[in-house]
Amino acid sequence: MLNFILASALTLGGSPQAPTQEPVSSPPAPELVEEAVQVLTRAFKHGKTPERLEALDEYGAVNDPAVVRLVTRGLSDKQAEVQLAAVECLRWLDHPDALVGLHKAYKKDKQIKKNDALYEAFIWAIGQHGSLSSIEILVEGAQASAPRAVQAARIYSLGHIPHKDSLEELLSSMQKTGRGRRRGKQPLMAEFALSLAVLSGQDFGKDEAAWTEWWRANKKGFEVVGAAETLSKRQAKQWQRLWISPKEKPGKTDQEKNKKRDEEEEERNNRKGSEPARTARLAMAPGKQRASQAK
Template identity: 25%
Template sequence: MGFSASSKDIRKLKQAISKKRPEEEVAEISTWIVKDNLSREEILNRAKEVYGPGYEYLIDDIDECIIEAMALIEEAGIDLKEKRIYKEKLSAIFGLLSDKKSIQKLSLRFLGAEGKDKVDALIQLLKDDDPKVRSEAARVLGWIGDTRAVEPLIQILKDQDEDVRKSAVEALGRIKDPRTVKPIVEMLKDESSEVRAYATYALAGKKDPSTIEPLIFMLKDNSWRVRLGAVYALGNIDDPRTLEPLIFALKDENAYVRKRAVEALGKRKNPNAVEALICALKDEHFIVRIETANALGNIQRPSAVQALISALEDEFENVRIEAIRSLGKIGDPCAVEPLTQLIKKGNSSLRWEAVKALKNIKDPRVVEALVFALGDISDYVSEEASKALVEIKDPRAVELLTSLLLDRWTLSWIRIKAVQTLAKIKDLSAVEPLIRALKDEEPSFRKEVTQALKEITGQDFGEDQEKWQNWWEKRNSV
C-alpha cells in the first residue's frame, strides 16, 4: 500500500515554504519527503531525474539540503519522526561532516543526540540495530579521523554484517594511529574477499614495514581484488623487501594486478626491476604494456632502450606513444633514428610525440630531424618542432634554418615558419641571411622577415634592405 500525505500536511508545508523562502532544492526535497515519504536513496535517485546526472554539481551537498528540508518540515508542524528519512538516520549521519555548525547541530538533534559531541554520537550509533546505520557511522568516523573512535571501530570488526566490517576497516585505515595496524592485518583473514580487499587498501595508507610479510602472503589470494590491493600496499612501502614480491606479481593471471605491479616498480625507480619490466613490455594485455613503457621511462636505464624501440611497432598506439615518451626521458642517441623515421612516416600524434622526445636527446642528428618536422602538414607538429629548435639552443639550427629560408624551391609557408623560429631564437648570425631575404618577391614572406629582424636586433627599417644593410655594416665595423 503506497504512502499518501494528508492535504493538511501539504498545506502546512506550503505555508512554511512561503514564510521561510528556503532554497529551491530544499523546498523541493521537503515536498518529496512530505508527499512521497522518500528515503535518502530515493531522494538521490529523484534528484538525478530532476536535475540530471550532474546534479551533485548543482547542489553543493545533498545531505545538507535534506537536513534543512527536515528542519523545514518540523517547523511546519508536521510529524517528522514518522518519515523514513528520519527513521533511517543516514542523512543525519552524513550531516555531521558538514562545515556548517547549524547543520551539525540539526543532525545531532535528528539523531537524538542533541548537545552531544558528534564523535561520541557516532560511536554510539555503532551499536544500532540497523547494519546500514552501523556501516555509515563507521565510515563517517573514518572521515573525521578522531582517534577516540579506534577502539570502538576495532570492536565492530567482528560484526556479522560484511558491509559493517568493510566500513570499519576502511575507517581504521583513514585514522592515523599505530593501534589500527594490527587489527587491519587480522582482517586479511576474513572469510569475505571484499573485506580482505578493503584491508589491503587500508594498509596501503599505513606504509608500515611490519605489514610486508602478511601482504606478500595475500599475493596468492584466490581473489584478484585482494591481490590488487596487496600489490598497491606493497608499492607504498619504501623497503627493499618489496621488490621481489612486486616482480612476482608481474606474472599474476589478472592484467589489472600486473599493471598495478608495473606502476609500483616504475614509481620505485629501482634499476633491478628493469629486466623484469622489459619482459612485461611483451605482456598479452595492452594496459600492462602501456604502463610498462611508462615505468621504463621513469627508471631511465639505457638497457631498456632497445626494448622500447621495439615497442614502437606495437599494435596499440598508446603503447607506441608511451614508448616514444620514455625514449625521450632516457635520452639515448640510439633512439634518434627510429624517432626520426616516425616523424617521416607516423600519424600526426606519433609525429608530435617524436618531436617532443627528440628535443631531449643530445645528438647532432636531432637538429636535422626537427628542421624537417618544421615543414609538417600538421600545425601542432610544426609548432612543436619550432619550439624544440628554440629550446635546444644548437648553433646548427640557425645554419639550417637560414639555408631553408633562402631556398626558393621550399614551400612559402615552410620558409615563413623558419623565419618565425629564427625570430624566437634571436641569434645575430641570422641577421645577414634575413637581410638578404628581403629581396624576396612574396610580400607576406618579406613581412615576416622584417618582423624577425626587429625582434632580433631591436631596430626597425621596415622592408628597406639598403638601410638594414648599412646599419648592419656600421654595427659590425664598430
C-alpha cells in the first residue's frame, strides 16, 4: 500500500477524510511493537534504501512511541524516497510525537522545499493532524514562489484546523497570495472556497468579495463549531477524499469483484468460441469465399 502512495506522490504530486481525526485505536500488541522496533532499528543502522523502505512499509503504521521515534529518523535520510516514506507514515500515525517530528524536520531541513513532491507531502502530513500548532508553518508556506500543488495543500490543511485563527489566516492569504494572480483574480479560489466553507458554514463559492464582506460583518465573536456538517453533498465528498486514509478508502465489494471476474471469463469464452468459425472461413475455397462475399 505504501509503495502505491509513494508512486502517486512522486508522479502526480498529490493526495489523499472527515475534518476530525480518526478514532484512537487499541494499542498494538507488545510482540508487534518489539518486532517493529527491531526491524526498523536494523534497517536504519545497517540497511540501505530498499531495506529502509521495506521496513517502513511493513511497520511504519505501528502506533507506538518507540516506533514513531524510529520512523522519524527517516525524515533526515539522505534519500528522498525514504524521507517521503517516513512522511507518509507519520501523516497517518495518530500520535503527538508524529506531528512534533514533522514540525522539527520541516523547520530544520532547508532541502525539503527543493523537492516538490517531498515539500507537498510534508504540508499534507502536517495538515492531516489538524493541530493549531501547525498554523505558523502553514502560513509560512504561503509564499508566492511555492508550486501550485503545495499552495493547494497548504490551503486545504488550514481548512483542516477547526479554529478561528485558521479561518482568519485563510481569508487574509486569499487576498494576497496565488502564483500567477492576474487582474486581481485569485487562481486558487476553488481551494479557498472549499476550506472556507468547511470552517465557516457559509458558501459564497469563488466570490472573493463576498467572503471578505461576510467576514468583516461576522468576525467579532465568531467561532468555528462543526461547520463541516453544513457542506453540500458534493463538497463533503470532495473534502473527504482529501483526508481519508489509505486503509479507509472504499474498495470494491466481493459482488463487484465477482461480477468483473465473470465478465472477463465470458469474454475469454467468446473469443475461444469465435476461433472455430474463423478457422472454417479461412478453410473455404477461394471461389466460395468470393461467392460468399458477392452475396
